[in-house]
Amino acid sequence: MQMPTPNAAVLSKKARIVERLQSVLPEDAVIHDPTETRAYECDALTAYKCPPLAAVLPASTEEVAAVLKICHEEGVPVVPRGSGTSLAGGALPTADSVILGVARLNAVLETDYDNRFIRVQTGRTNLSVTGAVEENDFFYAPDPSSQLACAIAGNIGMNSGGAHCLKYGVTTNNLLGVTMVLMDGTVVELGGAHLDAGGLDLLGVVCGSEGQLGVVTEATLRILRKPEGARPVLMGFDSNEVAGACVSDIIKAGVLPVAIEFMDRPCIEASEAFAHAGYPLCEALLIVEVEGSPAEIDEQLGLILQIARNHNPVELRESKSPEESAKIWLGRKSAFGAMGQINDYMCLDGTIPVSSLPLVLRRIGEMSKEYGLDVANVFHAGDGNMHPLILFDANKPGDLERCEALGADILKLCVEVGGCLTGEHGVGIEKRDLMTSQFTAEDIEAQLWVKDVFDPAWLLNPAKVFPLGATESRRAA
Amino acid sequence: MTPVNEAELAEAVAAAKGPLAVRGGGTRPIGRPVVGEPLSVAELSGIELYEPGALTIVVKAGTPLAEIEAALAAENQRLAFEPIDHRGLLGTTGEPTIGGVVAANVSGPRRIQVGAARDHLLGVRFVDGTGTIIKNGGRVMKNVTGYDLVKLMAGSFGTLGVLSEVSLKVLPKTDVIASLRIQGLTDAGAVRAMSQALGSPFEVSGAAHISGEAGQGAITLIRVEGFEASVAYRLAQLTELLVGAEGEITHLTDPAKVRTLWRGVRDVEPLHDHAGDIWRLSVKPSDAPGIVSRMPDGTRVVYDWGGGLIWAATAPGTDLRAEIGPYHGHATLIRASEATRAALPVFQPEPVRLAAISQGLRQKFDPRGILNQGLMG
Numbered sequence: 001m002q003m004p005t006p007n008a009a010v011l012s013k014k015a016r017i018v019e020r021l022q023s024v025l026p027e028d029a030v031i032h033d034p035t036e037t038r039a040y041e042c043d044a045l046t047a048y049k050c051p052p053l054a055a056v057l058p059a060s061t062e063e064v065a066a067v068l069k070i071c072h073e074e075g076v077p078v079v080p081r082g083s084g085t086s087l088a089g090g091a092l093p094t095a096d097s098v099i100l101g102v103a104r105l106n107a108v109l110e111t112d113y114d115n116r117f118i119r120v121q122t123g124r125t126n127l128s129v130t131g132a133v134e135e136n137d138f139f140y141a142p143d144p145s146s147q148l149a150c151a152i153a154g155n156i157g158m159n160s161g162g163a164h165c166l167k168y169g170v171t172t173n174n175l176l177g178v179t180m181v182l183m184d185g186t187v188v189e190l191g192g193a194h195l196d197a198g199g200l201d202l203l204g205v206v207c208g209s210e211g212q213l214g215v216v217t218e219a220t221l222r223i224l225r226k227p228e229g230a231r232p233v234l235m236g237f238d239s240n241e242v243a244g245a246c247v248s249d250i251i252k253a254g255v256l257p258v259a260i261e262f263m264d265r266p267c268i269e270a271s272e273a274f275a276h277a278g279y280p281l282c283e284a285l286l287i288v289e290v291e292g293s294p295a296e297i298d299e300q301l302g303l304i305l306q307i308a309r310n311h312n313p314v315e316l317r318e319s320k321s322p323e324e325s326a327k328i329w330l331g332r333k334s335a336f337g338a339m340g341q342i343n344d345y346m347c348l349d350g351t352i353p354v355s356s357l358p359l360v361l362r363r364i365g366e367m368s369k370e371y372g373l374d375v376a377n378v379f380h381a382g383d384g385n386m387h388p389l390i391l392f393d394a395n396k397p398g399d400l401e402r403c404e405a406l407g408a409d410i411l412k413l414c415v416e417v418g419g420c421l422t423g424e425h426g427v428g429i430e431k432r433d434l435m436t437s438q439f440t441a442e443d444i445e446a447q448l449w450v451k452d453v454f455d456p457a458w459l460l461n462p463a464k465v466f467p468l469g470a471t472e473s474r475r476a477a
Numbered sequence: 478m479t480p481v482n483e484a485e486l487a488e489a490v491a492a493a494k495g496p497l498a499v500r501g502g503g504t505r506p507i508g509r510p511v512v513g514e515p516l517s518v519a520e521l522s523g524i525e526l527y528e529p530g531a532l533t534i535v536v537k538a539g540t541p542l543a544e545i546e547a548a549l550a551a552e553n554q555r556l557a558f559e560p561i562d563h564r565g566l567l568g569t570t571g572e573p574t575i576g577g578v579v580a581a582n583v584s585g586p587r588r589i590q591v592g593a594a595r596d597h598l599l600g601v602r603f604v605d606g607t608g609t610i611i612k613n614g615g616r617v618m619k620n621v622t623g624y625d626l627v628k629l630m631a632g633s634f635g636t637l638g639v640l641s642e643v644s645l646k647v648l649p650k651t652d653v654i655a656s657l658r659i660q661g662l663t664d665a666g667a668v669r670a671m672s673q674a675l676g677s678p679f680e681v682s683g684a685a686h687i688s689g690e691a692g693q694g695a696i697t698l699i700r701v702e703g704f705e706a707s708v709a710y711r712l713a714q715l716t717e718l719l720v721g722a723e724g725e726i727t728h729l730t731d732p733a734k735v736r737t738l739w740r741g742v743r744d745v746e747p748l749h750d751h752a753g754d755i756w757r758l759s760v761k762p763s764d765a766p767g768i769v770s771r772m773p774d775g776t777r778v779v780y781d782w783g784g785g786l787i788w789a790a791t792a793p794g795t796d797l798r799a800e801i802g803p804y805h806g807h808a809t810l811i812r813a814s815e816a817t818r819a820a821l822p823v824f825q826p827e828p829v830r831l832a833a834i835s836q837g838l839r840q841k842f843d844p845r846g847i848l849n850q851g852l853m854g
Contacts, residue, residue, distance in 0.1 A: 114672040115761050115785075137678075159621045170619060172628065173596045186830055193761035195785055196582065196593050197632060198807025198825035199853060200835045204595060204628025208621050225678045248530030254553055254649035292680075296707040351617040354531040383618040384531065423619035431622070438622055439612075446611045447624040449841035453834055465623065 001048050001089075001429055004463050004475060006096035010053065010076050017074050018054055021098070024066035029104070031055040040081065040099045044146075045089040045430055047400060052079065052093035059104040061179055061187055061217040068215065069185030071098055077459050078183070080211035082154025083125065085146040087347055088428025090158060090210050094463060102153045105217055108132045117176055117193050119220045122153035126160075129221060138223045141168035144424065145336070156216050159208030161424035166382035167258045167291075168224070170424065172207040179218035180206065183455045193220055205450055210426055211461045213454035227291035230258065233301055234328045235308045236282035236315035240264060243284035244357035246311045247381045250288065251354070253307055255300050260382035261287040261332050264361065267339075267376040267389070268331070274338030277331030280315035286381065287332055335378045336389070343374075343391040346403050350414030351423035354384045363413055364388055371406040373399075385423035386414065412437050427465045435467055444470050481520045483602065483610060483641040489516060490639060491608025496850045499635035501539060501577035504562075504569045508634055508852035509823050510815045518576050521641055524548055526616070532647050533599065533616050538576030538640040545575055549647055557648040558594050559585030565749045567812055576640045582632030585743035586683035586700065589675065589782045595631035597646045603630060603638035606843025616644040629838070635849040637842040651702035655712050656683075656735045659697040659724040664688055664766040667697040668784035670719050672762060674699045675783045677718055679711040685742045686780040688769075697724070700739060747779050751790035754813040756797045758787040760806035771801040796821055822854050 010017070018032045031037055032054040041049040053076070058064045071078050081091040081101045093099050105121035106128075112118070113136055120129055126147040129140040143162035144150055150160070156178065161170040168174070177191030190203040197203060206213050237243040247260055263271070263285045272279050279285060286308075290300040301318060308316055319325040339345045352360050361377060368375040368390075379387040388410055392403040411421050411431065415438045421431045435444060444466060451458065451474075458474045478497075480486040490497065496513030518539040526535040529552040536545055542560065549555050560578045564570065577583075579601070584593040591597075600614030613626035630637060662670060667686035674681045682702045689695030699719075701711045716726055729735050741747070748755060760768055762784030769778050772789060779788040791797055794817050798808050807825035810818060827835060835853075839846070 112763075113676055114669075114763050116672075116676060138676075159625065161619050161621075165619060169592060169596060170621075172625065173592050182830070188828070188830055190831070192805050194759045194806040195588065195782065196584075196595070196759055198759065198809065199827055199831075200637075200838060201582070201595060201628045201632050202831065202834060204631070205625055207628075208625045225676050228678050251532060251649075252530050252552070254652070256649060292707065293710055295710060296704070299704050299706055351615075351619045353528060353533065353617060355528050380619070385617075385619040418615070419617050420615050420620045420622040422622050423617070424621055426621050427623065435623065438615075442609050443612050444623070446605065446613070446626060446842070450624050450626070450629070450838065453837035453841060 002468060003050065003094055004468060006094055010096040013074070014053055017076055020070045020074070021054065021056055021067060024070065025056060025058060025063055029057045029059065040093060043084040043086040043089060043091040045087055045092065045428065048089055048092055048429065050093055050095055052097050052099045053095065055099035055101060057101050057104050061181060064100065064181045064215055064217050065185040065187055067100060068181050068183055072184045072457065072459065075457070075459070077462050079461050080153065080157065080215050082123070082151030082157065083149050085150040086154060086158065086426065086428055088422070088426045088430040090426050090428040090464060092429055100215060102151060102217070109218065112193070113138065115193055116223055117220050118223050119218060120152060122156065122216050122219050123151050126150050126152060126155055133223050137226045139226050140221055140223055141174050142171045152219050153216055156207055156219060157209070157211045158424070158426035161385065163259045163261065163380055165380065166260065167256055172204060174222045175203065175207055175219060176222055177220035178203060178206065178216045180214040180216045182214050183457060183460050191220065210428065210465050212451055212465060213460065228293045229297060230289055230291045231297050231301065231319050232287050232289040232325055232328045233304060233319065234315070234317040235286045235313045236280040237284045237311060238282055238314050240284045240361040241358040242311050243286055246286065246308055247357070248354060249307045250304055251382065253303060255290070255303055257288045257290050257304070257382065259287070259289045260380070262377070262379050262381035263332065263335065264377040266374060267335055267378045270342055270376060271331040271335045271338040274341055275331050275334035277327055279331050282314045287328055332378070339376060339389050339391065344394040345389045345391050346407055348386065348388045348390070348407050348410055349422045349425040350411045350419055351383070351385045352414050352417050352419035354381065356417040357381065360386070360413060360417060364410055367406060367409055371402055373403060373406055384419065408434060429464055432465060433467050448474065478514065479517045479520050483521065483604070486518065486521065486639060486641055487604045487608045487610050490604050490606065493847055496847045499639050499849050501574035501580065502541070502572045504564050504567070504571050504573045505577050505581050506567060506569065507581060507811055507823070509818055509854060511849050511852050513847070513850065516639065518639060518641070519574065525642065529554055532618070533644060534647055535616055535642065535644040536575050537642050538574065540575050542573040542575055542578060550650065553650045554647045555650045556597065556645065557587055557591045558597050559587040559743055560594060561585050562744050565744050565746060566755060575643060579631055579640060579643050580633065580635050586685060586739060586781055589684060589785070590680070590682045591648070595628050598627050598631050598643060599646055600644040601627050601630045601640060602642040603640045605638045606845055606848050611638065614644070618646055634852050636839055636853050637848070639848065653705045653708045654700065654702045654732050654735050655708050656729040656738065657699040657712065657715055657719070658727045658729055659719065660695065661724040662686070662695055662697050664769055664780070666723060667695065667780065668762055668766055670697060671699065671783040673718055674715055677715065679714050683739055683742065684783040686784070687747050688778045698738065698742065742781060745779055745788045748777060748788055748790045751777060753793045754791050754795060754817060755811045756789040756791060756808055757811045758789065758806060758808045760785060760787065760804060764804065768801050768804050772797065773800055793817065824853050826854070
């Protein structure tokens, strides 16, 4: 993975930069010792590492503004970092960059149940946002798998999704407003407790901009009342095609489940060996969950089971109790861990039109054979967001490269059938060089205009999202 | 100019010698008066792709909304964000197009439950101010590949580019619809009741309040949709929840009547007979009654979105923002004479730095400043 050559002028004035940062932050909030900056050398894409020049941990919007102002004046690239759980390398530093971590910005600023929002500092973790309103039976809907650890700042940066997007949408659909610091230190407010933009939807373009337009320090998030209950069913089929057709029929029937999860045979076998959830060993398995009052759940599940029966399932298991629900979810929730037990794996994130599911699964199977690497599929089927897991051996020379090549081919296939490279993880560095398979030069140029306007000096997270060749002249300017 | 395909549209923009006034169906003449040669996308029409099983539809920008709604209804689906038909309120005729819906980011009562037009917009193709064709987003529901220009285009009123094609998320139509009606609530009481309903687990899909005059004739409406048994259950639960509130509660269950009633809320029918100006405010719901109380005497209002959306009918030429003083949110002057729309900012004035960012974006997407020049101020 190519990264830009560090700016020698910046490297040579490290002492001065650190001194200036120390003048606006508490002593323990500026990390510059090479043994300590190593803690920030990578995020959850651990294949790539580079310690930053320094890392700072501001505790207020004012401190963030002071840091950015200094970095702007000194021409230092800044890499914003939430909790460092990015699977795409969104928080990977360069040697000449300052990591701006939001971990100390973790307060709840306001909860308003009448108007159904919560205002938090963005270093707060996703799950702890729900934690703050749970006692009143409210929740924050986007639920990325990393929700125990990942920060709202990163969720906004990547426009994170989760398993329940089919009903509740992703981060951008649940984000009402932000306080954001621009690269020159100016603080701006976008949105608020009201709905929609009064002019151009700047909030909409900030969400998902991977920390390249500004540093979001506070967020107003929509909270929802918890449903009265939720219950899943598990269904097994003897082919991916039939499972795919069943998903399509459920959606067409007018039921809107909160989640439809799909696992294929390699994944079922691995998670069964690991978690012993009692899953049937079949070709494809669906978990479909619906919400509402007990009677509403019965009605919806009745309809879903009827549709499933039309597809001759090899197994149909309806949960009758919270214990049975937990058992149905157990294997799915253990899937990644189960894979990690057997092997190193790389998790992809392409999205495809649901109608292409059978074709894509078949092609992935063929590619897996061509490359000689196993692929297990576990994903959100309702919205077409695939998570193929490519198994490889990091200690075997050439395996990582082969895995990356297979991953690139799978993502190109997703684009080919009308989908996209990434559904919820973001581009980061991981998919940066694949952008040209989805976008023309003109499509990319229009996105760069937005960065030109928000960050004319191109200092915020500059080596991400776009192919380096497309941004070189701007970064050098 | 009336190009018939995207390539012709791109050529027309590239060859333009002066300002262009971009039009879809011409039913939503919102914004500051625009001078320029008319450029219509009405001939870029037709459904490109509709996959009911994937909940997505791809259409050319000039496609009549009615054609899309009919195609979706045939599969028992719909555009869930319930776009308002502005014709009654703005006194326009013609066919609303999907491009206009997207360009103005128009939604209806169900916005409170399922999101706005921008939340259902999955992808766009458009022509920028130099005549270059650009695409963003796609036709899948989860997509974080690159910047989200889709959101930027929604509600940009043709000032960043001319839409040629859009893809949208669609949702299943519901079986049954019903409504609670509470009569005689004050504005503050109504917002409290609507907040209670929206904060309940009973999946309210609309919460509106039509203010009474001198405390008479006020009506508050709470809508639920879904499967039959579920609707009946939720109606009963909501009644129990709100029984403490003042006002008389009745159940409206005749589907045709409930639909007509909510179409009236969507299209702001109670203000259609008003001769003056129409403003639209987006605010924090609990702030709404206070804001309305600061409006000039005689202002008639309709609340939607649980109080978060205020439609206000004022005397012609009223600077409503000045009358109500500082508040959080935004106000748009939806209907007024050309003179008033030239004199007052139609869109909420932005703080200096944000205005500079918006201006900077327009300059990048339309360097010659020819697309609906000045429409958004």
